[in-house]
Amino acid sequence: MPYNPFLSHAYLSALEESGSATAETGWLGQHLLMEDADGFLRGALVCYMKNHSQGEYVFDHGWANAFERAGGRYYPKLQCSIPFTPVTGPRLLSAVSGDPRPVREALATGLKELSRRHGVSSAHVTFVPAEEMPIFERAGFLHRTDQQFHFINEGYGSHDDFLATLASRKRKALKRERRAAVENGITIDWLTGSDLTEAIWDQFFAFYMDTGGRKWGRPYLTRTFYSLIGERMTDDVLLVMARRSGRYIAGAINFIGGDALYGRHWGCIEDHPFLHFEVCYHQAIDFAIAKGLRRVEAGAQGEHKLARGYMPVTTHSAHFITHAGLARAVADYLEQERRDVEETGEFLTEHGPFRKGERQQD
Incomplete structure (x- = not known):
């Protein structure tokens, strides 16, 4: 399985040690561990007790409001995801060398039992790989779908090779956009490894706080988080x-x-036309092509990514709701929502920027 940086101990511990994902911010670690009789770890599920629905990117505010208007108590709930990170990756983690299915099935069942023991309204496992969804469904979880936009690298040798697959009008528009983004004397640098000094993190954090404060009101990540991942x-x-x-x-x-580049967030202290698109989307494509990465995942939502070569991809989540009435209502809603997501994906794929017969498929 390709390396997923968000499942690394380095990333998860940085979130908690930096004060970004803690009980004080509404992310109390309740990680589910499965051990054998000798105390050896056999499986794990990253999990948090939450008293809000912020920083998740799979929105259940409507469910919470409806349940509480009816006299229920939606929070706290269990959230199985990587905080502030809308990236699909393994959730039912198995450390066994053989067939992982028994461990994965036990973890899904264990999450239900943990929900009942804690007396919470629900447990939510978001950005689940499609191959894990049948395990959750057999365990009684509801299936939800949503949509992201990913760039798929079809073995391009350069950005021009990618542009050649687009319809002529779309290709010309992107070339104009990229020229306009840097015409005010702007240059672009790629910084990684030893380039990531504390001075650089200071500058990036200033961008994050400025843009994040205007977009979210309260940015999620602390300055210490960046130092920790830098180390x-x-x-x-x-x-x-x-x-x-x-x-x-x-x-x-x-x-x-x-096998992928994962775009997370951006910030700026000057506004320039098209600079956001250049820094977040076009440069990510350039880097993926240069390094031979299979795809770019550019975060949650955003139909504006379609015109820039990012195509719709279905994402999945699993939801266990302890209250029978709420579970029935949500199940009815999700049935229609899944149809809507599928139809929207088909429509957007059909109207993507690629020449006929050259649409990307993941």
């Missing part, structure tokens, strides 16, 4: 930084996996 994951991180007049004015953080 522990230096070769797994790519900063795409935009420079003008001798100083950095914008940047995007990406994590480098075994």
